Amino acid sequence: MADWSGMTVVCMASGPSLTPADAELVRQWRQAADDRRVVVTNNTYQLAPWADVLYAMDRKWWEVMRPQFTGERLTAVHDVPGVPCSSSPKGGNSGSGAVLLAAHRGAAKIIMLGYDCQVGAGGARHWHGDHKKPLGNAVSLPKFYGQFRADARRITGVEVVNCSRATALDMYPLGILEDELGQSSGAQAEHCYWRSNIELDHLTPRGKRFPEIGLFEALREACAGSVFEVGCGDGRLSPAFDPAAYVGMDVNPAALAKARRNNPLHQYVEEWQQANTVLAYTVLLHVPDAKLPAMIKQLKKYPRIVIGEIMGRRWRKPGIPPVFNRERAEYEALLGPVSQVIRVPYPHYSTHLELCVWH
Numbered sequence: 001m002a003d004w005s006g007m008t009v010v011c012m013a014s015g016p017s018l019t020p021a022d023a024e025l026v027r028q029w030r031q032a033a034d035d036r037r038v039v040v041t042n043n044t045y046q047l048a049p050w051a052d053v054l055y056a057m058d059r060k061w062w063e064v065m066r067p068q069f070t071g072e073r074l075t076a077v078h079d080v081p082g083v084p085c086s087s088s089p090k091g092g093n094s095g096s097g098a099v100l101l102a103a104h105r106g107a108a109k110i111i112m113l114g115y116d117c118q119v120g121a122g123g124a125r126h127w128h129g130d131h132k133k134p135l136g137n138a139v140s141l142p143k144f145y146g147q148f149r150a151d152a153r154r155i156t157g158v159e160v161v162n163c164s165r166a167t168a169l170d171m172y173p174l175g176i177l178e179d180e181l182g183q184s185s186g187a188q189a190e191h192c193y194w195r196s197n198i199e200l201d202h203l204t205p206r207g208k209r210f211p212e213i214g215l216f217e218a219l220r221e222a223c224a225g226s227v228f229e230v231g232c233g234d235g236r237l238s239p240a241f242d243p244a245a246y247v248g249m250d251v252n253p254a255a256l257a258k259a260r261r262n263n264p265l266h267q268y269v270e271e272w273q274q275a276n277t278v279l280a281y282t283v284l285l286h287v288p289d290a291k292l293p294a295m296i297k298q299l300k301k302y303p304r305i306v307i308g309e310i311m312g313r314r315w316r317k318p319g320i321p322p323v324f325n326r327e328r329a330e331y332e333a334l335l336g337p338v339s340q341v342i343r344v345p346y347p348h349y350s351t352h353l354e355l356c357v358w359h
């Protein structure tokens with residue numbers, strides 16, 4: 001058995017969020033040093049034919065696909081001609097088997113990529129579209145969460161980071177691929193904090209859940225038509241809106257899971273969606289100045305923009321997370337003159353918060 005002691009191993013599964021650009025990042029990382037390995041599952045060998053191992057647990061997949069792959073080939077059964085059965089613990093699915101293989105071979109760190117374990121945009125189940133018959137398409141998807149949770153209890157002494165761009169898994173810390181591969185400029189650190197904030201710290205204000213006075217009424221006055229709330233956290237504000245005309249989005253899958261439990265009739269997604277109004281309530285103050293232009297570019301795609309936060313640079317402070325409050329004029333410099341400002345009393349800080357509307 002190959003010895004991967006102390007190595008970092010990237011496991012790439014076939015979820016819909018995996019992209020050729022991510023595979024290219026991993027290829028460059030793998031080529032840069034020898035104490036690294038890459039395991040791909042199923043059709044993902046097509047994005048990474050240079051991977052070290054192709055792992056696919058399903059006999060039928062090998063029979064149908066007959067992959068041209070020159071690296072090591074492994075399966076989880078004993079009756080695939082020419083493909084050895086791995087001595088590592090068998091996972092519930094190929095993705096989990098790949099992680100167990102890396103742990104079994106002694107990896108010090110495992111980076112997961114393409115482990116969406118959920119359906120993507122347009123019902124996609126894989127990055128490569130649907131398999132043709134007789135292959136199934138992630139038919140055991142509902143079982144994946146439980147299988148990965150069981151694996152997580154078995155894997156000890158290994159650092160596992162899930163860098164999938166979209167994921168339903170929350171048993172491992174979430175990371176940013178560029179950070180974990182050491183190819184980040186550090187500009188994504190904030191994003192990383194919020195994404196991996198499994199404890200859901202700082203989502204809701206200190207003290208009372210609603211220290212703002214008359215917030216729901218003010219939100220309804222500021223927003224019009226369908227509402228897309230970016231940075232919805234645990235869905236604290238969703239009940240202010242008709243579930244049929246509201247979609248919440250957040251970078252933190254754990255927060256979205258809680259939002260769905262809190263407000264079962266409202267919809268939550270991980271990607272931007274179009275709507276009449278985009279609402280960013282106490283979100284932009286968490287976006288560092290260098291990252292703000294990209295966020296503003298997204299907001300400008302909506303006919304009505306509502307930004308809610310305590311305005312003024314004097315409120316800025318370092319810490320975890322740091323806050324980057326801005327003057328209202330700074331947002332106006334980027335978005336044009338504000339159309340309406342609704343003041344929401346915030347007695348906890350002896351001040352008020354501003355709901356600024358552009359339309």
Ligand SMILES: C[S@@+](CC[C@H](N)C(=O)[O-])C[C@H]1O[C@@H](n2cnc3c(N)ncnc32)[C@H](O)[C@@H]1O
Pocket residue numbers: 191194195202203204230231232233234235236237249250251252255281282283286287
């Ligand atoms: C202070 S919480 C506010 C949550 C919610 N708006 C509320 O008032 O209850 C900030 C939220 O913004 C999210 N967030 C931070 N950066 C984000 C980004 N770039 N895109 C989307 N959400 C982001 C965080 O995950 C967090 O849930």
